[in-house]
Amino acid sequence: DGGITQSPKYLFRKEGQNVTLSCEQNLNHDAMYWYRQDPGQGLRLIYYSQIVNDFQKGDIAEGYSVSREKKESFPLTVTSAQKNPTAFYLCASRIGQALNQPQHFGDGTRLSIL
């Protein structure tokens, strides 16, 4: 079955450490997204990518970095500059540029600070 795989499901970060969250999709979707979810805050967009080798900052990009070297992969790095990284991170993808196509979501990664 096609879908989006996020790994790991749980991740712990030490102070001053960078960590990378994996997102892989086999839906052949062009666009991919990273969201951060905090209780009572809904979903906030961190970064998005419409095509390979191109990505744009979302609403809360500070302290995060991404790459899009392959169509199926869009890893997110939470850097030490992100002072409050504890959250639930969701990756999503969409088939193309048409606005009437929904985003499909992975099952998320929960990041906590040790």
Place this chain on the structure above:
Amino acid sequence: AQSVTQPDIHITVSEGASLELRCNYSYGATPYLFWYVQSPGQGLQLLLKYFSGDTLVQGIKGFEAEFKRSQSSFNLRKPSVHWSDAAEYFCAVDGGSNYKLTFGKGTLLTVNP
């Protein structure tokens, strides 16, 4: 800029009762609207979507939503709630040119037996 408001943070209903979750959006042109559901510790699952045409749209799990342009609303309804419907529900609007969805802050649904 587009925005979405879900006025109810938490709703509790009894199993078998009807349900309506409210969603108001702000967008200058015809919006593309979505409802998603999230179970604890899981990702978001698409319930239904509205793009154009019939203003009453049917979704999965017995849900429906009605688009009312005059009220800038897209409320989600279900005639009889099941215990398995307990989850968090998110309304979203997509109307820009940069493929961004704007989400409401969600409504947590509790179902009493």
